[in-house]
Amino acid sequence: SSSDEDFIPVGLSMLKLSTKKNLTPVMAQRVREEDTEFPSALQYFSLLSRAMDVLNRNREEESEKLKLGLSVVRKGRKTYINVVDIASQLNRQPEHLSHFLTRSLYGEGNINKDGQLVLSGSFLQSAVEKALRQFIELYVVCRSCENVDETRIVRENKLYFLRCDKCKASRCVGNAIEGFTLKDTPQAKLRGLI
16 A cells, blocks of 8 residues: 555665665774873873783782681591691681581580591581681681781670781670670681682
8 A cells, every 4th residue: 555655664764775885894903092191101001001910919919818728537427627727827726716616517526636626426528618617707807908817816895806907907706715606697708718
């Protein structure tokens, strides 16, 4: 019908639809234009190279982070964990770490003469790693600067505080040594510590 022939969508013309555009391939080229408006330190490529240097430095620092040698050995119905070695690497007391692990794993255990925590029960290494990550988040890592090396637990006014020597921040960690209660479990971040 004549109404179909007269109908042309808005913005389109039959001439544009029937002809092909001559498209030429364009390659993106990296062109260094020396812009005289900005000093050389503020030009794009110098800023880009500085940013890449900072990222590479951060990557090198991450590879130098503290690695804990967690050893979980199961023999029969007992599990052996090298608590004294880990506590010395974290600058914490072995009794505090062993008390935390026994409470969070719902087990009973003691430290033997070899410096291992002997837990009664068979525990997977993943469960021990999860409990150790929670300990690190609660009692080792500074939440302000995420420092691990220069933190310590200090008792003030019958409370225990985690104090960071790097940024001088402190936060209350509760009754950390005398009795441990896990009120809210923090989401442990993977920091390359295990």
